[in-house]
Amino acid sequence: MGDIIITRDLTKVYHGHIKAVDNLNINIGEGEIYGLLGPNGAGKTTTINMLTTRIASSSGTATVNGYDINKESLKVRKTIGVVPQDLTADEDLTGRENLTMVSQFYDVPKQEARERIENLLKLVDMTEPADRYVKTYSGGMRKRLELIVGLVHNPKILFLDEPTLGLDIQTRSQMWEYVRQIQKELDVTIILTSHYLEEIDALADRVSIIDHGKVLVTGSPQELKSSLNGDIITITFREQNEADAMKNIPGVLEVTDSGPNTVRVKVSNADESLPDVINFISTNKLSTMKLTVQKPSLDEVFLEYTGKDIRVEDPGDARKMMMNMRRLRQ
């Protein structure tokens, strides 16, 4: 599989000195779901905006589907689908009318557009409300509509910019299911930005963690998590000497004290090591009070590479999110 998107030192500078995207180099393979993960203001949306030719790059290049984003922007636009962060459907039209209008933007032949729209509506369970005005839709329905508006012209690449921003957790996991469905059925490459770690973890084949416009690390979510070197098994015993005895267990990475009668056992893979640990406990007749297994989450990966917690939001974005939420709830 070749790379469908290649960026070379892609850079966007605002006001002469603010580097929103700083010499970005990423390769995205055909058919992947590729995540761009980063805190607000990390440069994810700016990257998407450049790749979708909504804004020009300040320096560096990128090819999307083989076309140069600066020199062949029209060709790029024809072969990609975009689901921007904001809602874009016209509330005064029906869902189907919105889809039809966008299909006309791409000169999709009428009959083909009709069939395609029908299939897309079915794919995201929107057949029933398709002929209602968009202003009557719930937040989840509006987001589902946005998802397929970007697909009416059969693009090879779909850009999803924060597809579940402002949605409640149930609707979010439902959206993930639809995204997976789309990737499977329509065979598109998906570029997904998110600052929800669970989202990237659930969807992305590979992810780049971005901060201050730079890629800090790239890999599959699983790789990134194992790069943290290990799962943690925390065990609390009845007596302190039992906890000390635990330190003699072979075949683990590290055993450290973690409070009264408690040790943290670091292993490379808890699923494989847990039987050994339990064996060790029972052969040494140690009495355990409590045992927990903690797999590293992307939260920790993120913390490790950016040095900060992704959940700390800046007020500007919180306002934007509120606005989106308010509109979604109407």
Add this chain to the structure above:
Amino acid sequence: MSGLIPLTVRELKKWYRNPIFFITGLLQPFFWIALFGSAFDITKFLPNASGSLILQGAPNYITYIVGGVLTTSSLFTAMFAGTNIIFDRRLGPMGRFLSSPIRRSSIVFSKIISSTIRILPQALILIVAALLIPNGLKFIHGFTILDVLVILAAITLVSFIFSSIFSVIAIRMTNMNSIFGIVNLVNLPLLFVSYAMFSPVMMATWLSNVAKYNPVSWSAEAMRMVIINGSLTGSQWYQVGTWLGALAVLALGLLLLTAYLSEKEIRD
């Protein structure tokens, strides 16, 4: 792949499906012709005004003013063409348009064209209303298909001109209040510094001198000429041709300016 047709269809759907927007637009001409027709009717102070210089030969004030009210109605509708650009930017559809392979200028031209189309039924209603009201519009020297074409051309051009001007203003605007402010600032000056309501002889000299260059005057006078005189003489046709020509040149200039600026400047 220009996108002009689907975008214009969208604008028109939004218009005829919104009952308040649609009905107020169609009622407005009644009010205008009735109110302007009597509020500004100067002939009641001036006996023997009809046929004189003041009415330029019209049998009554309504007949004199119809061309002016048609122009004003177009002007006031056209001035709001730009607001939808700002709405699209604020409510999200602009993002969709800008990421599609359509021509940027189609976004702006769809507003201009739809606003011009919206004016045509208003104009028709206005003429019917003027004919219906007592002592209303009278075609004393007949009315030909050519006259209809002159009226249609004048309305279309004046709508196009002012829709373009206000759309260009809105291309980079994000705040609705700015455009409302500009509309409020210029609407009455555009109306009263023109021959839409009064003939040059009724105006202060300086006002009349400025009014000469107002496109509102050109459109009002062209329509007035055909409404009052029916079949025109050669020199009258020349005069109408000059006014319509000036409007056409201005419209063409604005067409090019709008195309250039919207391709270059439109942003999300």
